[in-house]
Amino acid sequence: MRDESTFAVKTGLAEMLKGGVIMDVVNAAQATVAEEAGAVAVMALERVPADIRRDGGVARMSDPEMIAGIQEAVSIPVMAKARIGHFLEAQVLQALEVDYVDESEVLTPADESNHIDKWAFKVPFVCGATNLGEALRRIGEGAAMIRSKGEAGTGDIVEAVRHMRSITGEIRRLQTLADAELATAAKELAAPLDIVRLLAGDGKLPVVLFCAGGIATPADAALMMALGAEGVFVGSGIFKSDDPPTRARAIVEATTHWQDPERVAAASRGLGPAMVSLESSKLEGEQLLAQRGW
């Protein structure tokens, strides 16, 4: 007897990605650079967040031909993004046999009230969260991996730090509560009580937690690992920098050796300029991607 697409199988792939770097790529050539630099997976998308931000307009799921080209080019897992609530895009990505679907705020949301019912899929999902309640709602909907949202395409780490500290801080707070207080905590978090109970007992999310949004340097990646991320997504930070292969290798090395500042220092040397960055506190309401989703 063989069971496919169980929750253990869906979360299992994220377990295997731990301690690794998932890189945004827009074509097969970039995917190959990412794989050769030691990426554990690539995120296939048509425009990196920095370009989506610059170009404006509606950002959608990528062309299946481009995704298939990337699947051909590399042997590591290939992820792709669907718009929040756009379950048809997710079905298309499942039909393409991508390894993970990212229901992503980086794309323009398709549904203003409902995220995708992720239990209805065989393919696993990763979703963004800015705080613990949001993370638990996504898990309740079937997400098998959570990432911080950060503020994609800025090269500014401050939002990712805020989200990661918020998530881990709220987990620590839950662990101090008496059992009788968990129902109210679940209500305040607007999160499923059974997952809140599980979390209060284990002290960690029932799925893998990565960091995304604003990582531009090896030290950024190491910082997020030190704050409790189990791995990192790097979007515009690699292929919008001056020397993508070297920077990609350096971020991989710093993610492995985040506990050793000498190694992070060595990895940080001579990388050339980082991506052109935006200070996220200077962005106006509609320019903030992390506010998409709820």
Added chain:
Amino acid sequence: MLSTRATEDAGSRRPSGVLIGVLALQGDFEAHERVLRRLGAGVREVRVIDDLDGIAGLVIPGGESTTMMFGVQREGLAEPLRELVAGGLPVLGSCAGLIMLDCAHLGLMDIRAQRNAFGRQIKSFETDLDVAGLPGGPLHGVFIRAPWIAEHGDGVEILAEVDGHPVAAREGRLLAVAFHTELTEDDRLHVLLLEWAQSASAQAPRG
């Protein structure tokens, strides 16, 4: 305060416990560490050559084999590992660990792995399987984008198959499995590694 280097817990100082290294360049190394600690072993995360000093056994975890191999080359771990295995170091490799053990990677076992042999993630699965010589009934394995063993030498004993393809193999004190038991509550493969590590330590005590 954050620890500054590879973690080494109290278990490693326990006289009865053996010290097991877990390759921690990338992957589900923490899941393996939890199992080993549950069994009373000392655990050391291995990222650089110095971390290999004094270990009585090694786990190569699941993860991405390309990433892990890239890390092994960057850290210069391949040659020291070959020397330790030549000296009798027992090793358990799971999934990417099986691939790392094969002739195209670390070359520690006389096997050739077929990567992602069952297909992409959507074809990943869990199942019960009989493992030759393992007491206690079928083992529950989680197969994640799993490899199988496409070819193997005469000195390799095949312990389990799925769809007619070898997914578990033993060669001396090297054990390679295509699946993950570290994500389950079944500790039998790790118990086997600890038994080998204990007997190896008894034969040749390490400093």
